[in-house]
Amino acid sequence: MNLYELTGSYLNLLQLTQDGEIDEQAIADTLASLEDAIDQKAEGIAKVMRSNSALIDALKAEEKRLAERRKALENRNESLKQYLASSLEAIGVDKVKTATHTIGFRNNPPAVSVLDEAAVPLQYFITTQSLDKKSILEQLKNGEEIPGVTLTVGRSLQIR
Template sequence: MSNISLYALAAEYRGDLEKLAELDLPDDVIADTLESLGGELEVKAQNVVAFSRHLEKLAESIKEAEAEMAKRRKAVEARAERIKAYVLQAMQDNRIQKIECPWFVLSIAKNPPAVEIEDERMVPKDYFTSPPPPPPQIDKKLILQALKDGYDVPGAKLRQGVRLAVR
């Protein structure tokens, strides 16, 4: 191993990885580029996983920001609806049907008729629908256990994959 400190090597890799991430290159090109950067495989793996964790945290932060923005959007939408309801009430109270201005026209319009159920128990059964039963679902846990127990399940097989465990 060279006399470059792990800190300096990690900083170099982080810089290179960030540059690669910004380029939006195919995975095989990134792999080839990482191979050409040199350094021990263990160090590369550590730095690549560290960068992966950084991306996971970034994605988590973006998800939190999306949730906050959705909450804010809903609040703004609710406020807009309250303001429109306020204008509608003011127009109704003052018996004004229409207001025109250069940007838009306000008018009181009837909504389409809607059914309001006062007591569901009193509605005749002829007015109820019966949804079709859901189609049967494959029980993968049951198939897994059968295959593990040595039974043959046509159309199914056990597959053993691998993953990178980071603890």
């Protein structure tokens, strides 16, 4: 039986006990066998999760290694691009055509360079608004009521 079926059997047993349709010895025997089976299934699921966690850690390490390698290649390409640009500018060449590539300079669209941020008028600043959830939590724990929020307590499955 899988965990879904065991859960259904357990719930059916609870319903039968509430209805009084089953004797106490049958309840005890059935409950013991269901609990043992559920314990075994839960143990199996926990083992799979632990194995998955090890694989997740290995994948994260590999992602980090690949990201570092990608970043090194991106930096190398940027360095090569700057080297080529400075060499072409030094000799006064704006365009190079080869059999496979056309290399040249182009003008970029206008961009803003900020010289002194303090001198810029406030109308050009963007402000973002976010809730101070730590402060809200503290006040709710102290019994204060805050419109638009409520204190909730969730549950999470913990496997040790």
